[in-house]
Amino acid sequence: MPAARDQILATIQKYVDLVAGGTTAEVVALYAEGATVEDPVGTEVRTTRESITEFYSGLEALEQQGTLVSARVAGNEAAFQFELVTKAGDQTYTLAPIDVMTFDDDARITSMRAFWSGEDMVVS
Amino acid sequence: MPAARDQILATIQKYVDLVAGGTTAEVVALYAEGATVEDPVGTEVRTTRESITEFYSGLEALEQQGTLVSARVAGNEAAFQFELVTKAGDQTYTLAPIDVMTFDDDARITSMRAFWSGEDMVVS
Known part of the structure; x- marks a missing residue:
């Protein structure tokens, strides 16, 4: 049975929190065996x-804060923006x-693709 | 030569404007021959x-307003949220x-995939 929308949203929130403040092992544990990353x-x-x-x-090692901006789930896929x-x-x-x-x-x-480019980085 | 970032951003802005306020022919003209749509x-x-x-x-025939919220270009691909x-x-x-x-x-x-589900529709 495919994952429920709420489960997918929970994984996304965990991902954003852990990329900012978790360990590498905690982030990687969110990925299934055989997963792919294009970032x-x-x-x-x-x-x-x-x-x-x-x-x-x-x-x-970076000092980071992560915030989920918006997430859209469609079946077993999702797109989301985070800061x-x-x-x-x-x-x-x-x-x-x-x-x-x-x-x-x-x-x-099972897969992650990140859309961004250098022009999107804001330095202040 | 791949399209420049600015050209891609211009197509995205046209798409959002035309989906809301253009004719069907104007929207479809933004697509290349052989393009695919999953929405x-x-x-x-x-x-x-x-x-x-x-x-x-x-x-x-719908009375619509479209606003581009955020767009991220990576090479010849892009992801964007619009309202x-x-x-x-x-x-x-x-x-x-x-x-x-x-x-x-x-x-x-050349392809469009739209991430949303019924839960994302806000009625007021």
């Missing part, structure tokens, strides 16, 4: 647990990508 | 000009889908 869209698709872990480990604010010294980097995900029957992520 | 995601993919025309002709407000008698229906599109080198739409 940003157009770059090489990560297809192994190792390469996905490598991707998120780059975020782990990630990163503080580094005196600078604040704000990026609000739109991510598209597919989910398995347990609402684990 | 909402999970329903049958429309693969012919006729079926895409049929889809948008259902919106043509479509439809007035019908005393009722106002507001829907803010997140659409994902791919584009050809002339920034014509």
Whole structure:
């Protein structure tokens, strides 16, 4: 049975919270076996647990706040925008990508594609 | 040469404006030959000009306002959220889908997938 809308929304909220404030292992645990990550869209698709872990480990040490802006679920897929604010010294980097995900029957992520480009980064 | 980011953003803005206030022919003209439409995601993919025309002709007679909320371009793909407000008698229906599109080198739409479900419709 496909995951319920509420389960998918809960995974999305966890994802946003954990990307900002969780450990790499906690983020990667949201992904199903065999999942893929393309971030940003157009770059090489990560297809192994190792390469996905490598991707998120780059975020782990950063001081970040994450906020879910809007989420739309359609069947076992969803698109959502979230804002990630990163503080580094005196600078604040704000990026609000739109991510598209597919989910398995347990609402684990089976694929993620992140839509953003350098022009979307706001430095203040 | 792939379409420039600005060309893609211009097509997205035209799409939002024309879905709300344009003719069916004007909307369909934004699509490349052989384009596909899946709206909402999970329903049958429309693969012919006729079926895409049929889809948008259902919106043509409605009194609608469209506003682009947020757009993210990555290479020749983009995701964006827009709000479509439809007035019908005393009722106002507001829907803010997140659409994902791919584009050809002339920034014509080669595919569209719309993420939304009935729960996202706000009636006031």
